[in-house]
Amino acid sequence: MRYMTAGESHGPEEMAIIEGIPAGLTLTADMINQQLQRRQKGYGRGARQQIEHDTVAILGGCGINKH
Numbered sequence: 001m002r003y004m005t006a007g008e009s010h011g012p013e014e015m016a017i018i019e020g021i022p023a024g025l026t027l028t029a030d031m032i033n034q035q036l037q038r039r040q041k042g043y044g045r046g047a048r049q050q051i052e053h054d055t056v057a058i059l060g061g062c063g064i065n066k067h
Contacts, residue, residue, distance in 0.1 A: 032056045 001021065007014035021027060036054045 027058075029056050029058050032058075 001018065003016055003018045005014060005016045033055050036056065040054070
């Protein structure tokens with residue numbers, strides 16, 4: 001897998017392009033957001049984690065009528 005990002009890490013938005021996700025793998029915004037919430041509560045988190053609440057929105061993709 002390979003990913004590319006653009007934007008500011010602490011800005012209003014950051015974009016990622018992910019390549020190499022296996023065909024047939026179900027990946028939803030809810031699944032990713034659950035992992036982001038786990039990360040926010042995890043060991044070693046800084047004070048910024050308490051004021052920033054990250055969420056993901058899947059804006060595009062490829063597949064058979066799936067995004």
